[in-house]
Amino acid sequence: MDFEYTEDQERFRQELREWLRENLPDGWQAGERPGTDDPEENVEFLLDWQRTLNDGGWAGLHWPEEYGGADASLLEQVIYNQETARVDAPARINAVGIDFVGPTLMELGTDEQKERFLPKIISGEELWCQGYSEPDAGSDLASLSLSAERNGDEFLLNGQKVWTSYAHVADWCFLLTRTDDSGPKHHGITVFLVDMDQEGIQTEPIHQITDETDFNEVFFDDAVAREEHIVGEIDEGWEVAMTLSAFEHSMSDVFSIEQRWRSLVEFCQEHERDGTPLAEHTHVRRELARLHTRIQAGKLTHYRNVSKQMETGVPGPEGSMDKVFNNQTEKKLENFARRLLGANNALWTDGPDDGQWVTDLLMPYGKMIAGGTKDVQRNIIAERVLGLPKDD
Amino acid sequence: MDFRINDEQRQMRETAQEFFEDREVLERARERIDGEDVVDDLWDDLSEMDYPALTVPLEHGGLGDDVLYLSLLLEEAGRVALPAPLPETLAFGAFVLDELGSDAQKEQFLPAIADGDQRLSFALYESGQESLPRDIQLAATPTDDGYRLDGTKTLVPFGEQVDTIVVAARTGSGTGMDGVSLFLVDAERVDSEPQDTLDRTRPAAKLHFDDFEIGENALLGTEGEAGPTLQKAMDRYTVATCAMTVGAASRAVEMSSDYGSQREQFDKPIGQFQAVKHRIADMWMATQAARSLTYYAAWALENDEPDAARAVSEAKLFCSEQLTQVFADDIHNHGGMGFTSEHDGHIYFKQAKAWETFLGTPTEHLDRIADSHEL
Ligand SMILES: Cc1cc2nc3c(=O)[nH]c(=O)nc-3n(C[C@H](O)[C@H](O)[C@H](O)COP(=O)(O)OP(=O)(O)OC[C@H]3O[C@@H](n4cnc5c(N)ncnc54)[C@H](O)[C@@H]3O)c2cc1C
Secondary structure, three states: OEOOOOHHHHHHHHHHHHHHHHHOOOOOOOOOOOOOOOHHHHHHHHHHHHHHHHHOOOOOOOOOHHHOOOOOOHHHHHHHHHHHHHOOOOOOOOHHHHHHHHHHHHHHOOHHHHHHHHHHHHHOOOOEEEEOOEOOEOOOHHHOOOEEEEEOOEEEEEEEEEEEEOOOOOOEEEEEEEOOOOOOOOOOEEEEEEEOOOOOEEEEEOOOOOOOOOEEEEEEEEEEEEHHHEEOOOOEHHHHHHHHHHHHHOOOOHHHHHHHHHHHHHHHHHOEEOOEEHHHOHHHHHHHHHHHHHHHHHHHHHHHHHHHHHHHOOOOOOHHHHHHHHHHHHHHHHHHHHHHOHHHHHOOOOOHHHHHHHHHHHHHHHHOOOOOOHHHHHHHHHHHHOOOOOOO | OEOOOOHHHHHHHHHHHHHHHHOOHHHHHHHHHOOOOOHHHHHHHHHHOOHHHOOOOHHHOOOOOOHHHHHHHHHHHHHOOOOOOHHHHHHHHHHHHHHHOOHHHHHHHHHHHHOOOOOEEEEOOOOOOOOOOOOOOOEEEEEOOEEEEEEEEEEEEOOOOOOEEEEEEEOOOOOOOOOEEEEEEEHHHOEEEEEOOOOOOOOEEEEEEEEEEEEHHHEEOOOOEOHHHHHHHHHHHHHHHHHHHHHHHHHHHHHHHHHHHHOEEOOEEHHHOHHHHHHHHHHHHHHHHHHHHHHHHHHHHHOOOOOHHHHHHHHHHHHHHHHHHHHHHHHHHOHHHHOOOOOOHHHHHHHHHHHHOOOOOHHHHHHHHHHHOOO
16 A cells, blocks of 8 residues: 555656646636636537647547547546646536547447547547436436337437436437337347437426526437447447446546635635634634545545556446545535635625635535435445345 | 555455454453453464564564554454554554664563563553643652652553553643653552443553652653654554554444344345435445545554644544444444344444544544644
């Protein structure tokens, strides 16, 4: 066990730091956040950032070189996450494509699919969304019913998806469909790569509690999917979907939570209550200390999970802990932050950072639901790690 | 950076686990709870495995292993509530001897510790109600050929089961670490009385010093300057207790998981009820988190990292605040059975509660963490 980074890893960090210093958007370091008022402008801005990342060779960090990636080790990815959190780098708008769809195609896609899709994922030319949840299939995802029926060498899609993040700007969708409903629910699911730019697909934005509209309802009315865009075998899509969620669960928010803690400390040093800096109030000091302890615990546990993954090659169910534990930390942190505002906690866009603090408060409540709720994650831990009996 | 346990460490742990099971150490913890004297025999067993030699430096006949290695062993020891002063002897005793001891003192004690012929403990608290180091007021007055100790010490772990006690006394004035000296005292000579402890696997003693004469060679290091080493020794001991608590917590998670699969109510295993199932998942997460903090603290101490003190306080804080809940939940998961002395849960719960405030309350650790961030 050794917590020291090697020289090579430190060199990697320095290189990335320097690159970020030179390439972060103008004014970013000084706190400017372009496009936050206008969703369309924001998408353009994030697409720009994605291209910048790709030009610098950072977009497909964990992708193999043959697909234009940097073939980075897991630890280099950890360093990447640390460093981008440190400067609060812009979000990666094509995370679905790069982190989930790309790796899944590399593992399960046909040669044609890899050739057709991977280059445009990494370049940011094509944005992706993930079409899983339906109105009647959420936690019980396998009960999904959006139908795909064969029509020559095409398939006709009918039904509805919901909560589909970025569907309104996505070019392609990684879509779970029902091709056979005669057997058990895990059988008869088929994954299609579906072109979002067609008449049979309508997206309706959904107004979120953050006042943003990042997720959508997506309606399919005789939309068309092509046979060569099936991932894996027909009717065997459940395995494919599970491959993808393993990648999803191996990410961690802990570094951005740590960064948020640091900025909160600064806030406490710069702001006073009753004539004394907040950072000198006993209860504030103690709560900051307690939060740091949890962040540290989450971070070190993440390192342990990553170390284990280096050995086994696949992310394990431990990723569920990463998610649940850090999500709790984030909620505690944000709720504490609100209290520091005193009565001004009642303000939204007239509050700090033009309302960013409100987004920060609310987002963790969404993350607790997205990608498998905390209840579902606890089931995963209890059943797969601890061997407790499955739910009925 | 690599957070894996290496093959040697893994092997050592497996061996330890088998050994502790083979020697029925948990049974002996129960005998200890019933007031039997188990330490002598148990120490012979531990010495057979060279465990008392673990962190004694190579040049003094030990194995020269580090705090992290010791923590991994103690994690296994914690699973069976090892009722022996291994943390006291190694994390505290051998450490202060190695840091402050003269050549003669080292020669006298360290090889004997490694051979299993010397067990050590420490005497810090006096009222037990004040924080350290304020609670160290026992007077050490210089005499012609040494010192005279006057005062009372309380909460000395295994005070009546060890050979030598490191006694903290004041050779200066004040309430801080300045002016604190450490003395090696032969336990047999001391007037002691046993104390009934919440965690009966770990007895404690009260020591009375009344015109108690000791020679110059009892002093460790320079008079009045033991403070910094004492702090480090307390940190090491704290990490050692965290390691035992983490081991205990993983056993609690196992007991709850097993019971959750076996015990049936309403025609199904209770582990199928999510109130139980999710509680156990939470217990597991807390244990994992505490383990991560403890390993890091051990590593940071060994490598004198700038954030070592903070890392220790974070491990201790988390164990105090979160793992006590793990043990409480284990009791709850076992229903009426959980409230019996037959179920092992209470052994761990009491140990964790007893350690919760020992060498620093959670609040004091919070303040130390805050200080380390210069808040
Ligand atoms: C911000 C955000 C972004 C999202 N992005 C996407 C996306 O891009 N693509 C996509 O497909 N989906 C997306 N989702 C949807 C998300 O995956 C689902 O909301 C989630 O899986 C839960 O499904 P549901 O909403 O139907 O809730 P339900 O499954 O109806 O759950 C309701 C409540 O019941 C609990 N519950 C359900 N089953 C169990 C059980 N077995 N045991 C215990 N408790 C249970 C849940 O934990 C929850 O508290 C997103 C959601 C959010 C909030």
